[in-house]
Amino acid sequence: MTAASLSASPRNLRLRANALWLAAPAIAFLIVFFLIPVGRLLFLSVQGDTGNLTAEHYSRLLHTEVYWRILIITFRIAGLTAFFSLLLGYPLAYWLSQLRENRRNQMLLLVLVPFWTSYLVKAFAWMLLLGNQGVLNRLLGGAGIIDGPLPLMYNEFGVIVGMVHAMMPLAVLTMMPVMSGIDTRLSQAAGTLGANGAHRFWMVYFPLSIPGMAAGGLLTFITSLGFFIVPAFLGGRQQTMLAQLIIIQVQELVNWAFAGVLATMLLVSALIACWIYNHLFGLASLSAGNSTTDKTSSAWTRRFGFAILEKLAWATSAVTNRFAGKSRGRLLPAYVALIVFFLVVPTLMVIPIAFTSSDFLEFPPPGYSTRWFSLYFNSPIWISATVRSFGVAFATAIAATVIGGFAALAIARSRSRFGGVVFAFMLAPMIVPRIVIAVGLFYLFAQMGLVATNLGLVIGHTVLSIPFTFVAIAAVLKGYDWRLDQAAASLGAGRFQVLRLITVPLIRGGVISAFLFAFVTSFDELTIAIFVSGGLKSTLPKQMWDDMILQLNPTLAAVSVVVLVIVTAILLVADRLRR
Amino acid sequence: MNKYNNISLTRRTVLLGAGAALAAPAILRPAYGSTTLTVADPGGPFSPAFRKAFYAPFEKETGMTIANVAREAEPTAQFKSIVETGTFIWDVCTLTLSARMILEKQDLLEPTGVEAADAPGMMKEALFSNFVGTDVYSTIFAYRTDKLKDNGPKSWTDFWNVESFPGRRSLRKNPIDTLEQALLADGVPLEELYPLDLDRAFASLDKIKPHVDVWWTGGAQSTQLLQSGEVDLISGWNARLQAAIDGGAPAELVWNQGLYSVEGWGIPKGNPKADAAREFVKFCTRPEQQALYTSELAYGPTNQKAYDSIDAERAKVLPTAPANISQMRLASEDWWSENRADVTERFNAWLLI
Amino acid sequence: MVNVDTTNVQPKLKISGLGKRYGEVVALEPTDLTVDAGEFVTLLGPSGSGKTTLLQMISGLTEPTTGTLHVDGRDETATPVHRRDMGLVFQHYALFPHMTVGENIAFPLKMRGTPASEVRERVRETLAKVQLEQYGDRFPRELSGGQQQRVALARCFVYRPQVVLMDEPLGALDKNLREHMQFEIKRLHREFGTTVIYVTHDQEEALVLSDRICLMNHARVEQIGTPREIYSRPKSIFSARFIGLSNLFVGKVSDAGDGRIVVANSNGSFEARQENCGPLVNGKAGLVLRPEQLRPGPAGAGENDITGTVTEIIYVGSDTRLVLTLQDGETLSVRHDPAATLPALGDSLTYHWPIDVAVVVS
Incomplete structure (x- = not known):
């Protein structure tokens, strides 16, 4: 071992120093299409009327308490969303991680289903479910369980339900690879050493899964910070998030300087969250792996953590001992079924609604017809928007996977101290509110003649997708055995051949999920589409948005069903081909 | 059903057959014959209603082509970007009065050139030097x-x-x-x-x-x-x-x-097609055209003369019908x-x- | 296949008819095995022979399809893994990466509710026993392979299980370290007086460590016996080949009378004692000869002899081995007498052996 690595080390060193260059395309791309446009917009916040530098916009922030309150609310909602996404998603991720790979991929489709329904439609589906006259209240009332309707919506609860529903797939997809990477023999070893199920879980499995939870938590938290549609539709008077205010400033008040101030505020607080995270877990743990335990701390916090876990383990075993052995085994599958139901139920509701005879999104529909489908299929506008959305999403997925993948490769191979900076930069597009990116990009694209072009859409969506593809691929590379590459190189493969024939096939799982992430991000994206398409190159979400300006009609449901069918077919075919 | 088929047909004409559509009437008005105006309306049911009331008749009369796109609910940010970058992806855009005010303050609007004398019957609240109201909500x-x-x-x-x-x-x-x-x-x-x-x-x-x-x-x-x-x-x-x-x-x-309040047309400042746009905007003040959209949109025509050709039952749900507007006031x-x-x-x- | 070994009235471990199938695939045929208290038994065999499956069923990690397991006369077939008083040392150690060495070793004690003060004392004591006193606060990944292995052993022996199971624990170590660790394991076994069941595919390791070897092949037991028994009296070609270096002449068997049989093939006919012959199938058998049993000398000097050409001279440090190629192209390994001069390649040599040493297997 030592002898071999000694002789290889000079080459290795060179390789590692060079590796960071693989991130160059990603860095260049993000500088041009993200950093510069966003920077220019944020710069407005320190610019006075005559172009002079000023802090006047910021002083308004200092003197107005409401923005700080809303910042706290934003953090609270994002925090609760991340917490519940992890808590409820953890058993699901665990269950998935225990499945064989083929079956896991199939089950993942179920987890991904919520992604394929436009979030506008999902928000309305939740309104139908949670309302005072909603399905849930009617069911509970009809069963005599409750006397009056429960306040399930237009409050924090409704917002959290909607947001957890949107974020849980992300949390599950981030936690799962870490979980499937946990050596099953460790649990077995704990068993032979006398640990029962509860102890095996809390003292061995759980601490090993913490990097996955931390990564999932950060991703969901940061993504949630920028939410605005769900709180707008499902929230009450007190559920206002910062992104909503930024949109008001940009679109209604056209006060971009103050929008810049608010965007900076959101950005800075997100960066602080990242900094704290980095301090606790190390940013690199976003891409999983076990080496992060170094970071977890001082011996003191570790011991404290273990003491808590031990207490939990004793408590859990005291509780579970009371259950009969048989029913315990069915608890997890039953729970998984429940959560999967939660994830797919808005989509399932959309199907009957799409066949409604009513002019409204109603559940249950008063009658059935296919008029909304024929409306959709006979409309060249809808069809062209659908085709464009698929095309743009496909191109985006390829571009983001390649660019993000090389950056991930660079980070995984590099020992450079700039690695951390590059890492943070790759995640930055996730933190900046989309509206800020969209406006910034519009300015840039106008100068480049890319407004209202498909290329413009692809570039904009790629900016948004890179963080996801980067994290997904970095996660699998963490556990990658680089000696395989060396072996291939020694057998005569060139750099590119190594990548094509060895690395990529082996990290296929991560590449595929990166591709899917990017595809979904683009497919469901509205803000950039609104600005960049200019109404001329309409994508599906943009078309849906336009259609619901006056009245939300069931065409949206029909579109969702069509999309669901197409996507499911594509994924099933892809799954077949993979085998 | 029929209503929707018509829409898709007209939309198809616009999107796919723009070239063919403008070929025929080109002879009528050589000045603007080959011009295509891109009009941003609120989308949804507005598009078919406005096509019936304004776009199609205007195309027929002038030989110009109207390509309509849906704009955002609050298009001010886009409007501002369009003018500041000189990327005139829209030639005419519907604005609310508040959007008009914001854009006017930032000097982003082109004069419409429509005077009160040009459009008899128009409500005075619906006419500005840089704005022509099409409907009242x-x-x-x-x-x-x-x-x-x-x-x-x-x-x-x-x-x-x-x-x-x-x-x-x-x-x-x-x-x-x-x-x-x-x-x-x-x-x-x-x-x-x-x-x-x-x-x-x-x-x-x-x-x-x-x-x-x-x-x-x-x-x-x-x-x-x-x-x-x-x-x-x-x-x-x-x-x-x-x-x-x-x-x-x-x-x-x-x-x-x-x-x-009033919604209506504004023209982005510096638009090279401003003259054609002005012509279109003026066309939209005609009462008989405005009356046409009221069968599909429950909005009030800005030209009171439009009520001459709107049936009484429909007028009940329109804001500018005399019985309704008398109980209301303009938001400031x-x-x-x-x-x-x-x-x-x-x-x-x-x-x- | 049933191998019954009844040496003691109350064995520590009694395995009866224990077997495992996964659908159509047989991982282990129903197997019997008894292990006495304090005994060191090795399950030896090539990969896929079922030895790890057997070990996992004893530990409780794998549920058997058939059969029972008794420990001290108690039926423990259905006891969950954490309630069996057994220790398992894993092939790749399975040390908890998020715990320090000390915490790893303390883990089984904590699981048994041992008071904290006693835990500390016993961890210290055990660390000393494996010479890792200074490493209690390190993380496993900061240790070398050999050190990690010692931690794994310490973690297993610290709670003094009645039975310790080891699954190729030295497989990942280099040869020198492996030999050193073999002594370490022997020492721990002696000191704690524990019953050990040890899995390996390395025959040398098995010979060095074991009181008895359970040789396994094709999901079943081939032969159980002391290392000496298996080496000198293999019951099958597999046994003969798997343990030690051996020469094999396959040929037709005929009875030569007087308690002797003859195995004949194209290289000649060789005699052996009837008593050294196992049960035969359709008259064919193999004659097994260990290299050290052959002596050089002229033809006719012994009861059996054979001649071949030297085609390979292998120097292995302690001695030198010669490979002779026989008339029909088969090869024969012999030990070169250190006192004699080294032959050259191509020399023709004759070796002979007494009738008593050869074993005939089916």
């Missing part, structure tokens, strides 16, 4: 007749009266209109609304605050809320509340103490453009307490 309220029976609320004071008119209530999560409603409820006469007495308005809002079950944020949401019976009394834009009633919801509109854009930022801030703070 109003903020009113509706109540469910299945809950509140015959003796429903008649005014904002009634809306605020939770004892006599029990039911779930919904207001817009926005200070615009909501503050006016609060003052009207507190007994301020319609004529004396502006300048708004903010302290009095918020004091009045304090009273209704515990009884507001839903603060709606989007027009589609207000339709949904009324249609599903989620709430029994709701403020909203007349056409969106009307949509619920058209869909069979048992509800009644209350025009009394309504606030109306002047006041709002002065105070919007601060009031929005105060309103948001008030919501959180």
Whole structure:
């Protein structure tokens, strides 16, 4: 071992120093299409009327308490969303991680289903479910369980339900690879050493899964910070998030300087969250792996953590001992079924609604017809928007996977101290509110003649997708055995051949999920589409948005069903081909 | 069914057959014959209605082609970007009066050149040097007749009266209109609304605050809320509340103490096709054209002469019908453009307490 | 296949008919095995022979399809893994990466509710026993392979299980370290007096460590016996080939009378004692000869002899081995007498052996 690595080390060193260059395309791309446009917009916040530098916009922030309150609310909602996404998603991720790979991929489709329904439609589906006259209240009332309707919506609860529903797939997809990477023999070893199920879980499995939870938590938290549609539709008077205010400033008040101030505020607080995270877990743990335990701390916090876990383990075993052995085994599958139901139920509701005879999104529909489908299929506008959305999403997925993948490769191979900076930069597009990116990009694209072009859409969506593809691929590379590459190189493969024939096939799982992430991000994206398409190159979400300006009609449901069918077919075919 | 097929046909013509479409009438008006104007309307049902009322007749008369695209609900940011970057992806765009005000202040609008004398019958509130109103919408309220029976609320004071008119209530999560409603409820006469007495308005809002079950944020949401019976009394834009009633919801509109406003065309400053755009904008002031869209959109024509060709039953649900508009007043854009930022801030703070 | 070994009245471990199938695939045929208290038994065999499956069923990690397991006369077939008083040392150690060495070793004690003060004392004591006193606060990944292995052993022996199971624990170590660790394991076994069941595919390791070897192949037991028994009296070609270096002549068997049999093939006919012959199938058998049993000398000097050409001279340090190629192309390994001069390649040599040493297997 030592002898071999000694002789290889000079080459290795060179390789590692060079590796960071693989991130160059990603860095260049993000500088041009993200950093510069966003920077220019944020710069407005320190610019006075005559172009002079000023802090006047910021002083308004200092003197107005409401923005700080809303910042706290934003953090609270994002925090609760991340917490519940992890808590409820953890058993699901665990269950998935225990499945064989083929079956896991199939089950993942179920987890991904919520992604394929436009979030506008999902928000309305939740309104139908949670309302005072909603399905849930009617069911509970009809069963005599409750006397009056429960306040399930237009409050924090409704917002959290909607947001957890949107974020849980992300949390599950981030936690799962870490979980499937946990050596099953460790649990077995704990068993032979006398640990029962509860102890095996809390003292061995759980601490090993913490990097996955931390990564999932950060991703969901940061993504949630920028939410605005769900709180707008499902929230009450007190559920206002910062992104909503930024949109008001940009679109209604056209006060971009103050929008810049608010965007900076959101950005800075997100960066602080990242900094704290980095301090606790190390940013690199976003891409999983076990080496992060170094970071977890001082011996003191570790011991404290273990003491808590031990207490939990004793408590859990005291509780579970009371259950009969048989029913315990069915608890997890039953729970998984429940959560999967939660994830797919808005989509399932959309199907009957799409066949409604009513002019409204109603559940249950008063009658059935296919008029909304024929409306959709006979409309060249809808069809062209659908085709464009698929095309743009496909191109985006390829571009983001390649660019993000090389950056991930660079980070995984590099020992450079700039690695951390590059890492943070790759995640930055996730933190900046989309509206800020969209406006910034519009300015840039106008100068480049890319407004209202498909290329413009692809570039904009790629900016948004890179963080996801980067994290997904970095996660699998963490556990990658680089000696395989060396072996291939020694057998005569060139750099590119190594990548094509060895690395990529082996990290296929991560590449595929990166591709899917990017595809979904683009497919469901509205803000950039609104600005960049200019109404001329309409994508599906943009078309849906336009259609619901006056009245939300069931065409949206029909579109969702069509999309669901197409996507499911594509994924099933892809799954077949993979085998 | 037919209605929708027509739409798709016309849309197809626009999108796919733009070249073919402009070839034929090109002979008629050589000056603009080959021009295609890109018009940003609010999308949704506006597109087919406006095509019938304005786009198709204009194409026929001038030989120009109108390509319509859907604009954002608040297109100001896009409008600003379009002018500042000189990327004229739109030649004409519908604006609200408040958007007009904001854009005018930033000098982003081209003069329309339409004088009052050019357009007899036009409401004076609908004509500006850089804006031509096409339709009037109003903020009113509706109540469910299945809950509140015959003796429903008649005014904002009634809306605020939770004892006599029990039911779930919904207001817009926005200070615009909501503050006016609060003052009207507190007994301020319609004529004396502006300048708004903010302290009095918020004091009045304090009273209704515990009884507001839903603060709606989007027009589609207000339709949904009324249609599903989620709430029994709701403020909203007349056409969106009307949509619920058209869909069979048992509800009644209350025009009394309504606030109306105007939506219309603006031209981005520096647009090279400004002359053609002006021609189109002027065309849209014609009463007979405006009357055409009212069969599909529950908005009021800005040209009162349009009512000559609108049937009386339909006129009942249009804001500018004499019976309705007499009970309402124009919302003050002047006041709002002065105070919007601060009031929005105060309103948001008030919501959180 | 049933191998019954009844040496003691109350064995520590009694395995009866224990077997495992996964659908159509047989991982282990129903197997019997008894292990006495304090005994060191090795399960030896190539990969896929079922030895790890057997070990996992004893530990409770794998549920058997058939059969029972008795420990001290108690039926423990259905006892969950954590309630069996057994220790398992894993092939790749399975040390908890998120715990320090000390915490790893303390883990089984904590699981048994041992008071904290006693835990500390016993961890210290055990660390000393494996010479890792200074490493209690390190993380496993900061240790070398050999050190990690010692931690794994310490973690297992610290709670003094009645039975310790080891699954190729030295497989990942280099040869020198492996030999050192073999002594370490022997020492721990002696000191704690524990019953050990040890899995390996390394025959040398098995010979060095075991009281008895359970040789396994094709999901069943081939032969159980002391290392000496298996080496000198293999019951099958597999046994003969797997343990030690051996030469094999396959041929037709015929009875030569007087308690002797003859195995004949194209290289000649060789005699052996009937008593050294196992049960035969259709008259064919193999004659097994260990290299050290062959002596050089002229033809006719012994009871059996054979001649071949030297084609390979292998120097292995302690001695030198010669490979002779016989008439029909088969090869024969012999030990070169250190006193004699080294032959050259191509020399023709004759070796002979007494009739008593050869074993005939089917």
